[in-house]
Amino acid sequence: MTQMPGLLDTEAIRKDFPILDRVLHDGRKLVYLDNAATSQKPRQVLDAVAxxxxxxxxxxxxxxxVLAEEATALYEGARDKVASFVNAPSRDEVIFTKNASESLNLVANMLGWADEPYRVDRETEIVITEMEHHSNIVPxxxxxxxxxxxxxxxxxxxDGRLDLSNIEEVITEKTKIVSFVLVSNILGTVNPVEQIVRRAQEVGALVLVDASQAAPHMPLDVQALGADFVAxxxxxxxxxxxxxVLWGRQxxxxxxxxxLGGGEMIETVSMHSSTYAPAPHKxxxxxxxxxxxxxxGAAVDYLDAIGMDRIAQHEHAITEYAVQRLQEVPGLRIIGPVTAEDRxxxxxFVLGDxxxxxxxxxxxxxxxxVRVGHHCARPVCLRYGIPAxxxxxxxxxxxxxxxxxxxxxxxHVRNFFG
Incomplete structure (x- = not known):
């Protein structure tokens, strides 16, 4: 199977990731399959931070x-790299946050405090999906x-797809914002962005795409997505x-x-009022x-050097093989699409009882x-009648x-539990 089409040279790539050589208890080498929670870091990133x-x-x-100017150049250089990575029209559209959760919360709070025509109030509607991460539900x-x-x-x-049969009833003229995940962190589903964006634009609603499970795995072009915000x-x-990262239209x-208010986001401050710096610093x-x-920025350099198209091809091949092999396990049920198409x-999965x-x-x-639990997507588990x-x-x-x-x-698990 090492010769399957589309695979990267993983032997060479894995040499960049020191943790993948770790030997665990009983001399077993680490098999790391929890990348949706967090990926491992190559030496190039570790060295850049050090x-x-x-x-x-x-x-x-x-x-x-000198140090302040050099640090500023490195920080703003990272913004340039991210802007290029997602094909942003302007580097000033790239906002650094502490994580995607903060990016999503940032948009929710902006709309709550906004003036017309963006304000969310009791006369308006917010649309999300049942497959969202809690970070795109709770805000x-x-x-x-x-x-x-x-x-x-x-x-x-x-079968783990969005039910868009009632899209015109869900997204209406009252809708102010449609916020949805591009790739589900629990189901693996790749959602039909174009159809959702088209309907939102018909009624004048804004669109926020949570690309947390997409940006690492496939080319991400914010202009092609047609969304207003991408996190x-x-x-x-x-x-x-x-x-x-939060990308938003200028x-x-x-x-x-x-x-948030404080240093660097301001232009002038008096005891009576303040004015704000332009985006992204605002x-x-x-x-x-x-x-x-x-x-x-170093991670973007690393991924760009390999090529996001090649990474996507590699993962598709691995996913196709994994879906096939997992379905050979007696009693195993995949929760989500059971083919590699659009996933x-x-x-x-669940394994019997x-x-x-x-x-x-x-x-x-x-x-x-591996990861166990509801993966911060408990409504999905409720939908399919499973605890985790x-x-x-x-x-x-x-x-x-x-x-x-x-x-x-x-x-071995099946044998252990009889």
């Missing part, structure tokens, strides 16, 4: 000394509670934790109010995650790291051999 702290550490934008629930807006959502089909996070795409960022109050941004590299936590624990004893799932998720360094190790591990 070098920043060793040679350039200073606060940005405010100092005139909108909070906004609806504060403003009196009505929260609506698309349901799910039995993603660094730690799932070979970057450090503590850094996220005219919207100019018109919408800031969420939305980056206080000392930003400088080292983390530098690390994210990402996260595969959730064995609780997912027990599955995960026995796999861990074999050196196999086991989730295996793959990335650019994943191999067919690791899929085989997972399947062998699941056979």
């Amino acid at each position: 070098e920043y702290y060793e040679r350039y550490n200073a606060n940005v934008h405010r100092g005139v000394h 909108w629930q909070l906004l609806a509670q504060r403003t009196g807006a009505k929260l609506k959502w698309f349901g799910l089909t039995d 993603f996070t660094g730690h799932k795409m070979c970057g450090p934790t503590g850094i996220g 005219e919207l960022l100019e018109d919408l109010p800031p969420f 939305f980056e109050a206080g000392t930003p995650p400088i080292a983390q941004a530098v690390g994210l 990402g590299a996260a595969i959730s 064995i609780h997912p936590h027990d599955v995960g624990q026995v796999l861990d004893e074999q050196g196999i790291a 799932t086991t989730r295996a998720s793959f990335y650019l360094y994943s191999t067919p051999g690791e899929v085989d190790a997972l399947v062998d591990g699941l056979e």
